[in-house]
Amino acid sequence: MEFIKPDINFDFVGKMKVALSISLVMIFISIASIAWHGGLNFGIDFAGGALVQVKFNTPFTIDKIRDSFRPLGIQNSIIQQYGPTEIVVRVAEGAADLKELSGKMEETLKKTFGQDAVEMRRVEMVGPKVGKDLTKKALLAILFSWIGMLIYIAWRFELRYAAGGILALVHDTIITIGAFSLLNKEFDLTIVAALLTIIGYSINDTIVVFDRIRENSRKNIRQPLAEVINNSINQTLSRTILTSFTVFIVLLALFFFGGPVIHDFAFALIVGVVVGTYSSIFIASPIVLIWERWMPDKIRRKP
Amino acid sequence: MIKSIGIRALIVLVVCLAALFYLTPSLLSDSLPAFWKKNLPADKIHLGLDLQGGMHLVLEVQTDKALEGTIERISNDIKETMMEKKIRFRSIARTHTDAITLEFPDHPAREAFEKILKDNYPDFEATSTTQREGREIVQIKLKVKRAQEIKKLAMEQGLETIRNRVDQFGITEPEIIPQGEDRIIVQLPGIRDPGRAKNLIGKTALLEFKLLDEEHSLEEAMRGNIPEGSVVAYGTRLDPESGRRTQVPYLVKNKALMTGASLETAKVSIGDRFGEPYVSLKFNAQGAQDFDRITGENVKKRLAIVLDGVIHSAPVIQERISGGNAQITGNFTLDEAKDLAIVLRAGALPAPVTILEERTVGPSLGQDSIDKGLWSTIVGGLLVVLFMMVYYKLSGLVANFALLLNIIIIFGALAAFRATLTLPGIAGIVLVIGMAVDANVLIFERIREEMRTGKTPRAAIDAGYGKAFLTILDSNVTTLIAALFLFGFGTGPVKGFAVTLTIGIIASMFTAIFVTRIVFDYFVWNRKIQSISI
Numbered sequence: 001m002e003f004i005k006p007d008i009n010f011d012f013v014g015k016m017k018v019a020l021s022i023s024l025v026m027i028f029i030s031i032a033s034i035a036w037h038g039g040l041n042f043g044i045d046f047a048g049g050a051l052v053q054v055k056f057n058t059p060f061t062i063d064k065i066r067d068s069f070r071p072l073g074i075q076n077s078i079i080q081q082y083g084p085t086e087i088v089v090r091v092a093e094g095a096a097d098l099k100e101l102s103g104k105m106e107e108t109l110k111k112t113f114g115q116d117a118v119e120m121r122r123v124e125m126v127g128p129k130v131g132k133d134l135t136k137k138a139l140l141a142i143l144f145s146w147i148g149m150l151i152y153i154a155w156r157f158e159l160r161y162a163a164g165g166i167l168a169l170v171h172d173t174i175i176t177i178g179a180f181s182l183l184n185k186e187f188d189l190t191i192v193a194a195l196l197t198i199i200g201y202s203i204n205d206t207i208v209v210f211d212r213i214r215e216n217s218r219k220n221i222r223q224p225l226a227e228v229i230n231n232s233i234n235q236t237l238s239r240t241i242l243t244s245f246t247v248f249i250v251l252l253a254l255f256f257f258g259g260p261v262i263h264d265f266a267f268a269l270i271v272g273v274v275v276g277t278y279s280s281i282f283i284a285s286p287i288v289l290i291w292e293r294w295m296p297d298k299i300r301r302k303p
Numbered sequence: 304m305i306k307s308i309g310i311r312a313l314i315v316l317v318v319c320l321a322a323l324f325y326l327t328p329s330l331l332s333d334s335l336p337a338f339w340k341k342n343l344p345a346d347k348i349h350l351g352l353d354l355q356g357g358m359h360l361v362l363e364v365q366t367d368k369a370l371e372g373t374i375e376r377i378s379n380d381i382k383e384t385m386m387e388k389k390i391r392f393r394s395i396a397r398t399h400t401d402a403i404t405l406e407f408p409d410h411p412a413r414e415a416f417e418k419i420l421k422d423n424y425p426d427f428e429a430t431s432t433t434q435r436e437g438r439e440i441v442q443i444k445l446k447v448k449r450a451q452e453i454k455k456l457a458m459e460q461g462l463e464t465i466r467n468r469v470d471q472f473g474i475t476e477p478e479i480i481p482q483g484e485d486r487i488i489v490q491l492p493g494i495r496d497p498g499r500a501k502n503l504i505g506k507t508a509l510l511e512f513k514l515l516d517e518e519h520s521l522e523e524a525m526r527g528n529i530p531e532g533s534v535v536a537y538g539t540r541l542d543p544e545s546g547r548r549t550q551v552p553y554l555v556k557n558k559a560l561m562t563g564a565s566l567e568t569a570k571v572s573i574g575d576r577f578g579e580p581y582v583s584l585k586f587n588a589q590g591a592q593d594f595d596r597i598t599g600e601n602v603k604k605r606l607a608i609v610l611d612g613v614i615h616s617a618p619v620i621q622e623r624i625s626g627g628n629a630q631i632t633g634n635f636t637l638d639e640a641k642d643l644a645i646v647l648r649a650g651a652l653p654a655p656v657t658i659l660e661e662r663t664v665g666p667s668l669g670q671d672s673i674d675k676g677l678w679s680t681i682v683g684g685l686l687v688v689l690f691m692m693v694y695y696k697l698s699g700l701v702a703n704f705a706l707l708l709n710i711i712i713i714f715g716a717l718a719a720f721r722a723t724l725t726l727p728g729i730a731g732i733v734l735v736i737g738m739a740v741d742a743n744v745l746i747f748e749r750i751r752e753e754m755r756t757g758k759t760p761r762a763a764i765d766a767g768y769g770k771a772f773l774t775i776l777d778s779n780v781t782t783l784i785a786a787l788f789l790f791g792f793g794t795g796p797v798k799g800f801a802v803t804l805t806i807g808i809i810a811s812m813f814t815a816i817f818v819t820r821i822v823f824d825y826f827v828w829n830r831k832i833q834s835i836s837i
Contacts, residue, residue, distance in 0.1 A: 001694045006755060053668070099505075099658050103498035123497065123663040130361060130660045134794070141792035148784040156777055190727055193789060193797045197734065197804070200785030204738075204778040208745065211774040239748045242694070243741040246687050250737035253683035254730055259675035261353075262730050269734070 030178020322715025
């Protein structure tokens, strides 16, 4: 069985300008969306605050819950239905004394709905200090992973490859974050984990193409780089599509069956895998070519 | 590369058996006979709090408060020394976390003080001296090194005290880990009553015995005219009819006559008359002597029992109390009394702690997460297995066999390294299933390419594995770099994801390259097959 015919010869490099424009537009939309929303919709990991997940064994309405919260001063918190029998309450930092909040909420809900009607499933409270720490750590993790890969690729290949690879990663990260901003999805620690995974996955994809470029350019020193790149992308296209496909189907399984905690995590990975596959083909290698045209490597070949 | 298929197969077998060996406790829980149990590893795969349920707390010991307390005590000490030695001074007070400011009426007084400072308080140094209208104002500061020692000690004592309390509370496998200079991470798996545990851990539990100020009027003090050396503190009173608790103000003296440090032990007792629980205290030898003296000196006065600034009771001392026993009564439920006894036995925290972060997962949610995680692993795995078989036929089957080994090795390694499996960790395994076949896809695509150029199966396989190997290595190392940073910067569940991802990637290189090669080589070398089903 074959998805991609072996003799495929699509002109990827010729479509470079179109692809770069599409990417620039997507990056622009991402940044514009973040600016429009006034920043990302940070979860309590970063913004601080409390999240309480409650399961009900009796019928309930959000309004009744909200009413019962009035004495606690948290009636304006976000209360969302979470599956058929559960709710999630998000209390912003500073709205109430968060340390004892979960106990008071449990007491209040039990009083309103009955002793056995309520089960506290999950309580998360993050103080402002920790939120700041976590934000710093997340940013550093992403930044350092970029730098780490830059160094590794520059060592194993050449600096221009490293530049292409890293720019593709920055591209993937921005667009995935943009997708979260567009859908106003909550951005928390697991999403940062997803971003780092995307970074790892996308570069993995890119390297396979780079590796082939390296191999082909050694084989035929006289061939123009544009042609070498195009041939290499075509030769590895079957593998690129197949691997993305297998990863994609397991992510679908996670997305649909993994439960609500994993849901957004799987969503981020799905977006990232699609964008990462696209960038490996259309962004990373063309940047190597642009770099070459800018600062030609005179010893080896003419661009 | 080892040539012999037999030796290579043996290596794979050993790795698999090792993985299964570490997995036995997780797979066959309690059904094993004792002899087996003794020789097998005892640890099951360790589940994170998000899967087994439990509470994760990050506490901050307010070490500054410990320092302030120390300075406050020293300040009082200096005051008493100066009074003893008849050195005249206008005022003395702690003005910073680590500094005391004194005011003297004239120069000789200051010089006398500075002699005391030099002789008795070498940890302090004068930082500034100013003269105003003949008076001299001196600020003294605790040396930085000593201040750091006090903070460090407060952190160590805090850690020890919390450890004691948690141990006495009776939770299996708690983890109490210091983090940084002033933070403590507390992990309590399977906790039933998180509110109670939080209370028990976070309470400062500073027990003080103070006299009520009965010479001055409480009403006057409530209006704002608080007499020197006294303070208004509150207690609660339970109204037996409505069951409501109301606040009652008291005027108490600042000076603590005794503290909880003099306790030998504390335990819960039940009252004879109404069966109400109370906490009975037993003082140590020195404490018993002190208590004997204090009660003897203050007969007919009221002695307040103050816990963390709240007055629990203020009984009238009827007579001298010898023998070193006392009790704290005051409308407790049985649980409250039990917890109070625990915190008094474990001792007071040297400084208050605040909860910076809390993550509590109920046991039922944890089980749900496990079920969903397993389900998505199975579905994702089956889809990939099915796809590989359809796309690569018999070769796909080989890759699937490698994938199965990969999963066994991942779980085996989790058990062997005592790593923690979290929900994102399960997601990591699912992701690895998708990514692990990548190595085989790379190899198989390469073999197909080589065969198209007309190579024999044997040559195509050699070339395919040979050329794909570096690619696989390079691409996996970059993913490992990302996983490494995840591990370094991530916390809790995210760390679990990094762990499974890392183990999975390494295991997949072994299974997808080494293991599948054995199968191919066997068929090409020994069976001399003429075509590859790929």
